[in-house]
Amino acid sequence: GAGVSQSPSNKVTEKGKDVELRCDPISGHTALYWYRQSLGQGLEFLIYFQGNSAPDKSGLPSDRFSAERTGGSVSTLTIQRTQQEDSAVYLCASSSPGQAYEQYFGPGTRLTVT
């Protein structure tokens, strides 16, 4: 079956521009997570969705970062006024009801801010 997909796979943007990163979770997965993987760092939690609600946004690094999820499916992570320190791989994961912690990860979007 189809796994978690993310688009674009690579994004190069100029400092100060806004970017949108998309995540399509596995069908039927109600939980969705965004993580960030910076060079030399581990994975850093950004935000968690249960359905369309985001009960945990504690990992968003600044108010330039926002995310939404519609129809309990697709999620978009938006970064406004990008900075060079935003350069990273952004990973999305999803999990199904009753299978807590069985998170399935997408291939990620590599964001480069020049």
Next chain:
Amino acid sequence: AQSVTQPDIHITVSEGASLELRCNYSYGATPYLFWYVQSPGQGLQLLLKYFSGDTLVQGIKGFEAEFKRSQSSFNLRKPSVHWSDAAEYFCAVGEVHNTDKLIFGTGTRLQVFP
């Protein structure tokens, strides 16, 4: 706060040799523990997980890990490494709250020589 430490940034082994990757965690209660593998250009794949019960858990690709509460450790092992095991390995702890988010270590990069 919960945290995960992977003390080895980079490990090199010969093909056929045994492998042990170290992971220590800090968590107030019984943790949910995971090992993920990330091959170049790939998303994260779950190798194995520990929730409760038998402290020695078996995973995919011939990997196993042992939970040692007294040492706050969850080391990953493989008796004989294959060249295809070259990748980055991440240990993670799951927060037992309503978010189920994962806290990751910084990873260990495994290099395998023929």
